[in-house]
Amino acid sequence: MTIRTWLITGANSGFGRHMTEQLLERGDRVAGTVRGMDAMGGLKERYGDRLWLARLDVTDTPAIRAVVAEAFRDLGRIDVVVNNAGYGLFGAAEEFTDDQLLHQIGTNLIGSIQMVRAALPFMRAQGGGRIIQLSSMGGQAAFPGGSLYHATKWGIEGFIEATMLDVAPFGIGLTIVEPGGARTDFRYRSAMLGTKLDAYDASPASQARGIIEEAQQPSLGDPAKMAAVIIASADRHPAPKRIVLGSDAYGAVRRALTERLASLEAQKEQAQSTDVRDRA
Template sequence: MTTLNIPPEKVWLVTGCATGFGRAIAETLLSAGYRVAVGSLSTSEVADIVDEYPETALAVELDVTNSEMVTAAVASAEEKFGSIDVLVNNAGFGFVGAIEEGEREEFAPMIEVNLYGTLNMIKAVLPGMRRRSRGHIMNISSVGGFHASAAFGMYSVSKFGVEAISESLSVEVAPLGIKVTAVEPGQLRTNFRGSSMHYAKKVIADYAETCGKTRSFIAETHGTQPGDPKKAAAVLIEIAESPNPPFRLPLGSDAYSRVRAKLAAVEEDIAQFEKQAISINYEGVVTESRV
């Protein structure tokens, strides 16, 4: 785990702290001396954390899809600690099923939490960050938010959306002193593949060799994932304290491999018809990249 010789001055708000990565982030921060607003659907789920750190931890009841609860949680954190310097949008869950298998009513709640919940939290903390001319928003995306795979299509819809929001936001708020990082974890050893994973009820036999293998892989590897959430949490601290944090942060050797593989595949794919693709402008028209 990374050892940091820095004063823990920043105030953090972390969502989804009842279990998994969110809990690991909160506990790692508090053990390092940071002040943390610990978000969960019920404060009873994080009572043990607050009991251990009564001076520096604040439990906030938080359903990220409920705008009133979001506003109240941000207000409580700012009232107690004076500011929110780092927001970690971690609350979320997964969904497995082929595009044809999943029904809207099955995956819509996931999109509501993963995507719209993230947006709700961002909009709630930005006024304070703009007033203070500082802040860092860390949106927990996924390697699946950069590289979609069989059976994770709808989950990737939610996480690709998080990446799009993050990318636009990073440009919008950079002049205001606010930083944005899209965190792309790979396989962390949490309960994400357990109770945090939802499945399409319909199973179509024709997808056995693609989505069926994904379902089997999830079941067979749950509890043996290579990524240590506590080590991942320590990296987030290092990123938050960096004067030049990255926008995109793959977390885990598997995530890094998948990101690099996707980049190589995209380059190979678009190169095939590059001549045709760039030939469609009217004569004499020159365009410039906005990146």
């Protein structure tokens, strides 16, 4: 087994926490970024210098650049960067304030983009590396009440997929992870709702509000198993473009792609009819 150094955002909870614990247990080093240090005390005491910690709010771009530079300087080399930090904002598009909109995009989309941008110069200089982007089944499929969350996940998937092509000559591989529901605190503790508008009581958007407010629908996914698959992906060459985790994710993504492909095929003749026809 190769011993690696990992940089994981949001290392204190969810997939980030599971990955951090599993990596430290097997002997790897982890540079974890967190918004508060309290949750990491036990791990720091147990693993000492193998757990490097820094406070970071990923909406703060100058702080991202400073923390990434410090981590590479202190640890010498970082083999894998995991963009894990994020949260869900749910409700109809009209139900969000402008500040909520900007914070969701700033955290899930811009924060992830800036982490990649900050890490790439160091990975090019060291001759390669791996970047793993936590997305969601919501990066391929859309559900009622998820307009802003989907905007961030569809957006980051496009950014990562294009960046894969740009940095491949440098030995840097990128992977998008698309989990379904998992038994972390994402849905019932980290998720946020917009301000309720009664007009949407009759809309499918109200379904998302009901699921979160009732907090009675357990997710299917085992986060420890999912974290183990994500970790193992670092050993795969070339880097897998996408990893779908969870039977719900597989079903949702398959339905979305099948419907999209059928719609595309139905437009083949129309699409071709709009080409310029040069005269002989």
